[in-house]
Amino acid sequence: MTRRTGRTNRLGLALLGLILTAVGGTALARALDLSPRLLGEGHGLVLGEPTRRFAADHWWFWPALAVASAVIALLALGWLAAQTRTQTVRHVSLEPDPRHGATHLPAQAATHALEDDLTSSPHIHRAHATLTGAPTTPQLTLVVTLRTDTDPTDARLRIQHAVARLRSALETDHLPATIQIRSLPPHR
Known part of the structure; x- marks a missing residue:
């Protein structure tokens, strides 16, 4: 919304x-x-x-x-x-100056790569990423669910490194990110 x-x-x-x-x-x-x-x-x-x-x-x-x-x-x-309208970005513009051409990356490719990167960690059970805003200035929304016995510090470091890799792939130093970290309930 x-x-x-x-x-x-x-x-x-x-x-x-x-x-x-x-x-x-x-x-x-x-x-x-x-x-x-x-x-x-x-x-x-x-x-x-x-x-x-x-x-x-x-x-x-x-x-x-x-x-x-x-x-x-x-x-x-x-x-x-x-209620169904969102500000989800379809593609990210990698070339900020249109006079030099237009290079676009599908937003789903970037978010799926980030999700795959995070879920390959033994600390993270599930991750969901969304890019919103404008194609030239996207914003990242990330929801991460940790495994039951995960140390939050290790997971936080993994998330920071993954977001840094995404910024590098998008060739930007400025990618505002909202990250929500959840944990699975313990088994009974």
């Missing part, structure tokens, strides 16, 4: 929460007969005679309701589609 998607999620969910809180508060106020003149009787029909008459007297009511429902459905589909 991108930062923009995360911001949009927080804003959308906060707005939806406010709307649902207002609707729930209104329904509670009606049920408790706090304002029967404004909200109607607590024991009355939800859609009383005035609402039914309004819908019958205005031809545009039902089409407008259908359009509003379609817009809400499209917004919901757009939100679902936004």
Whole structure:
């Protein structure tokens, strides 16, 4: 999920929460007969005679309701589609200056090589690497699961050396890395 998607999620969910809180508060106020003149009787029909008459007297009511429902459905589909977007890089540009040509390395080749390098260690059970950001300035996200009886210091050194080899292969000194280290639960 991108930062923009995360911001949009927080804003959308906060707005939806406010709307649902207002609707729930209104329904509670009606049920408790706090304002029967404004909200109607607590024991009355939800859609009383005035609402039914309004819908019958205005031809545009039902089409407008259908359009509003379609817009809400499209917004919901757009939100679902936004959840799948990531900033994953497809290729890494090895030549920073386009005037000298274009040399691209598939990002999966680099990440799979890093994963293979790490999992060949007796300390590491599993590794998953992802390159995100821009092709010219990628960022590494690495999740490493250690074996049960592994010394974390040895594993950390192995990870540092593997990331250094990746930086060398990408011909860059600057490859920001976020590394998450997990351990397998002990056998019982």
